[in-house]
Amino acid sequence: MKRKKSRFTFKMAKTVVLFAVFISTALLFSGCGNNNKEANSNDKSVELTWYFMNNPQADQDEVFEQANNIISQKLPGVKVNFSPLDPGSYDQRMNVMIASREVFDICFTSSWVNNYHNNVVKGAFLPLDDLLAQYAPKLKESVPDKIWDGTRVGGKIYGVVNYQISSSASAYWVKKDLVDKYHFDISSVKNWYDIEPFLQTVKENEPGIIPLVTTQMWVPAANNMGLYTLDVPYTVFRENDPTLTIENALETAEYKQYLKKVREWYQKGYVRSDVMNVTDNEADLRAGKFAVGTEGTIKPGMEMERKAKYGYDCVIIPLSQPMLTTGSIVATLNAISSTSQNPEKAMQFLELVNTDKELYNLLSFGIEGKHYEKVSDTHIKVMENTKYSASNWMLGSPFNSYLLEGQADDTWEATKKMNEEAKPSPLLGFSFDMDPVKSKIAQIDSVVSEMAKALETGAVDPDQYLPQFIEKMKLAGADEVRAEIQKQINEWKTTK
Amino acid sequence: MRVLAISKKSNIQHKPVAKRFKHFRDNLELSLLALPAIILVFIFSYLPMFGVVIAFKDFRYDKGFFGSKWVGFKNFEFFFQSQDAWRITRNTIGLNAIFIVTGLIVSVSIALMLYEITNRFFVKTYQTIMIFPHFLSWVVVGYMFFAFFNVEHGLINGLLKMLGREVTNWYTEPAKWPAILTIANIWKSAGWNSVIYYAALMGIDQEYFEAATIDGASKFQVIKNITIPFLVPIMTILTILAIGGIFRADFGMFYYLTRESGPLFPTTDVIDTYVYRSLRTLGDIGMSSAVGLYQSVVGFVLVLVTNLIVRKIDPESALF
Numbered sequence: 001m002k003r004k005k006s007r008f009t010f011k012m013a014k015t016v017v018l019f020a021v022f023i024s025t026a027l028l029f030s031g032c033g034n035n036n037k038e039a040n041s042n043d044k045s046v047e048l049t050w051y052f053m054n055n056p057q058a059d060q061d062e063v064f065e066q067a068n069n070i071i072s073q074k075l076p077g078v079k080v081n082f083s084p085l086d087p088g089s090y091d092q093r094m095n096v097m098i099a100s101r102e103v104f105d106i107c108f109t110s111s112w113v114n115n116y117h118n119n120v121v122k123g124a125f126l127p128l129d130d131l132l133a134q135y136a137p138k139l140k141e142s143v144p145d146k147i148w149d150g151t152r153v154g155g156k157i158y159g160v161v162n163y164q165i166s167s168s169a170s171a172y173w174v175k176k177d178l179v180d181k182y183h184f185d186i187s188s189v190k191n192w193y194d195i196e197p198f199l200q201t202v203k204e205n206e207p208g209i210i211p212l213v214t215t216q217m218w219v220p221a222a223n224n225m226g227l228y229t230l231d232v233p234y235t236v237f238r239e240n241d242p243t244l245t246i247e248n249a250l251e252t253a254e255y256k257q258y259l260k261k262v263r264e265w266y267q268k269g270y271v272r273s274d275v276m277n278v279t280d281n282e283a284d285l286r287a288g289k290f291a292v293g294t295e296g297t298i299k300p301g302m303e304m305e306r307k308a309k310y311g312y313d314c315v316i317i318p319l320s321q322p323m324l325t326t327g328s329i330v331a332t333l334n335a336i337s338s339t340s341q342n343p344e345k346a347m348q349f350l351e352l353v354n355t356d357k358e359l360y361n362l363l364s365f366g367i368e369g370k371h372y373e374k375v376s377d378t379h380i381k382v383m384e385n386t387k388y389s390a391s392n393w394m395l396g397s398p399f400n401s402y403l404l405e406g407q408a409d410d411t412w413e414a415t416k417k418m419n420e421e422a423k424p425s426p427l428l429g430f431s432f433d434m435d436p437v438k439s440k441i442a443q444i445d446s447v448v449s450e451m452a453k454a455l456e457t458g459a460v461d462p463d464q465y466l467p468q469f470i471e472k473m474k475l476a477g478a479d480e481v482r483a484e485i486q487k488q489i490n491e492w493k494t495t496k
Numbered sequence: 497m498r499v500l501a502i503s504k505k506s507n508i509q510h511k512p513v514a515k516r517f518k519h520f521r522d523n524l525e526l527s528l529l530a531l532p533a534i535i536l537v538f539i540f541s542y543l544p545m546f547g548v549v550i551a552f553k554d555f556r557y558d559k560g561f562f563g564s565k566w567v568g569f570k571n572f573e574f575f576f577q578s579q580d581a582w583r584i585t586r587n588t589i590g591l592n593a594i595f596i597v598t599g600l601i602v603s604v605s606i607a608l609m610l611y612e613i614t615n616r617f618f619v620k621t622y623q624t625i626m627i628f629p630h631f632l633s634w635v636v637v638g639y640m641f642f643a644f645f646n647v648e649h650g651l652i653n654g655l656l657k658m659l660g661r662e663v664t665n666w667y668t669e670p671a672k673w674p675a676i677l678t679i680a681n682i683w684k685s686a687g688w689n690s691v692i693y694y695a696a697l698m699g700i701d702q703e704y705f706e707a708a709t710i711d712g713a714s715k716f717q718v719i720k721n722i723t724i725p726f727l728v729p730i731m732t733i734l735t736i737l738a739i740g741g742i743f744r745a746d747f748g749m750f751y752y753l754t755r756e757s758g759p760l761f762p763t764t765d766v767i768d769t770y771v772y773r774s775l776r777t778l779g780d781i782g783m784s785s786a787v788g789l790y791q792s793v794v795g796f797v798l799v800l801v802t803n804l805i806v807r808k809i810d811p812e813s814a815l816f
Binding site: 095099101118123124274276434438439440442443445446449451452454459460472476 | 555558559570574646649755757758761777779
């Protein structure tokens, strides 16, 4: 009896172990299984997945369905799975998806989110030169070559530019009702600090309004002072320096002056006192609680765009000349993933969305009569409380879109003209290969995130903290990194 | 038959092995109950260990695990060369040590106090109130603390103003934060941890207490000589386990409570937040895996060492 029982349990144990092995292998394979699914799809019908940034919209399914109707007419057999991800988590989610080699076709990438250069270096995207030439000649032609050049990494294009304003320039925006009320002469603002009297007026007379959104705006301030920044924090070169000497921004007189002023503004209450701990100003912006803020791009019609977004008029005060830089060009791109099963179809689709007005307007504004109304042939009015809206400058070239009511008829022509006239940065087309100094850059990033915010919001005393910041940057290897940048620039200059 | 024969044979030669096998066989049903957990641990803790190779590679997405280039210990450089290496190591170990000690004292005290309450209703009420913070995410707690410590609208500064005292900009005063973090940690975890001790207390035979009362022992003597000794083994085990994690800071806590305030870093920057900050823009998987591996190895060594010390002092309480 006892023997029988023990034999039974031994057998049972074996079964259980086998079962466990079976389950874990099944789980393993189901994990990998996703990768193979799409490879089997035949040429006739192809489903493309496109990840981009947008808050989920109530009516998006309807809009995407109509979009697919248009696509199926123009590109038979292609269906696009539009996958908007919410902006707050876009960076992280794309990072995980790309790192886990998820199969998808197109994603939005840029210099500021889902970083273009890092992804290219790590092999996340396909080189597009051949695909562009073969499958999207119209698209290739619609964007000037000097813009394409800005996207090149190691000589190859890895992203399709959503062709729009390509230059960057610093500017203040000022709430118009306040400008009118206090008769502030905006033409008096030439220099970064010329806004001060206005801040003072607002502080003294408008108790409910905070004069300035934040003082942490070194990059636009630097541009205004003739200093141009590179990707690596606090490396600058001077506008009129033909030798392209890279300087340590922290040790320039401009930076010292800037910190001093910012500290003064903080102490006078021109910014909120908890400015250092606030990460999101969007709600207060919509509520009109700020009088002045900064912009990194100037483009025709931007006053109307701001009004549509925030609901009040503002005046733009340009502070620097528009300049074409690598960073300003790679601000909005769509790239084809190296996991894509159908790169040629993806390229054809990118051409379609960048050249087809009907499709692009649908994705931008939704359905006519439901989400927007036509005011004229070229102008539209977005319905109040619309259930569909999108940041269309990430989805293709806005030059194909309707204009908003109030925007000048020649907005797009003016923008194109601005692009042509914008001064190309002396470093246009140069992209810094961080690999040789990667571990130093990691340390620099850490030091910057520790010191910069408190200093540049004015929350701490620069006399005490700036020397610390400089010292810590040196220890982190900023000097070596700068030398490496200089070396690569010098090499790049000889090949140009 | 064959099995029996083998076990009989080994019975003579390797007694312990056979004994162990028999032990397993006799408790087969119980062992089976553990199987789901074993499978989960295998899938989620053992299979991914394969990923440590990334720490030694220049990982490229398109080349994958096998195709990426080996770079030796290059990924470890950024961490060990960092000027802040000493600071973050000190903060991580120091703060975690404070958390372990204070957490232990407070949780055990709470458990002892709950044990003294005889009314079920009150015990449950107190427990619920104290466990509740455990379920709040650090993001939420971070905002709650912000409501207290905000410079302008914070409750604490409001109170200070009312009392005519000078207000403090809490988010630029590093000296105050070890205490604040300790309080936050106790508030959030002590109630939850006390449940384990409370459960252990419930298992003590009432006769000990009766005997002590008859002998005329005071409340304090009962706690010192009966209750605490019963708790020592479980206290030791939980502490050994906690020491294993001493090199791993609770990212949520250090990130959200301090609101990434630079001036606080001298006392609040820990390994996890440092790695996050350094690699956020660079997004280098190899480097972050390197630090993760380093943390795990140190944690593993620390568990072994602690256990060794415990075994020397009191073999009964050791984990293994």
